[in-house]
Amino acid sequence: MVLNNKCKECNKICNSIHFQHRFIDWTSGNDNIDEFIKDTQISAHKDVKEASEWIPYDRLYNIEYIAKDEVYRANWIDGNINYFNYSGSWNNENQNLVKKDKNIYVLLKVIDYSKSITSVLMKEINKLFGITWDPETKNYMMVLNNKCKKCNKICNSIFFQKKFKDWTSENDDIDKFIQNTQLSAHED
Incomplete structure (x- = not known):
């Protein structure tokens, strides 16, 4: 063309x-x-x-x-x-x-x-x-x-987010707390 x-x-x-x-x-x-x-x-x-x-x-x-x-x-x-x-x-x-x-x-x-x-x-x-x-x-x-919006690379928070479905503590509040903590784990 x-x-x-x-x-x-x-x-x-x-x-x-x-x-x-x-x-x-x-x-x-x-x-x-x-x-x-x-x-x-x-x-x-x-x-x-x-x-x-x-x-x-x-x-x-x-x-x-x-x-x-x-x-x-x-x-x-x-x-x-x-x-x-x-x-x-x-x-x-x-x-x-x-x-x-x-x-x-x-x-x-x-x-x-x-x-x-x-x-x-x-x-x-x-x-x-x-x-x-x-x-x-x-x-x-x-x-x-x-990629993570915060650090613009595939970081720890992306890894943790992919694993959210693989576990539970059987307590929604505890799960949410752990997930939020993991989502804040950029580059650590």
Whole structure:
């Protein structure tokens, strides 16, 4: 694909143009979700990290329930589109932006349809890589960064959070106290 049309905002072939040429290649099956993803991609003129993408569910594996409110941990085969440089970010062979950090850990959170899709997505604590759909449960899920918001790395609190379902003291107050203590264990 040869891209000839320049972005009206950037006056060059930028991320936004690359994404727009790929709009016909995917759909979530939900118009609101498609529009949300497209809006993030159209706005990603200079910083591709601002863009979300449609992530086919079969590109995720080792999906494991980790916390209440339908939060799961998974591996994402393809990784995120997290960088852009004008000299070499577009792969002409597969007609896509170059991806980095393949086979990464991500969090999956089921989208609550009782709220507006946009408000739910914008309030999430971690970077939204994209959205997927579980064909078994028929739920749309956000694919989120698995890094701690406070320290921006996979830290002790993330490790402890993954283990919350593996134990109980049989006392909800004690469990909550221990979990809160563990969640504050950044980098210790």
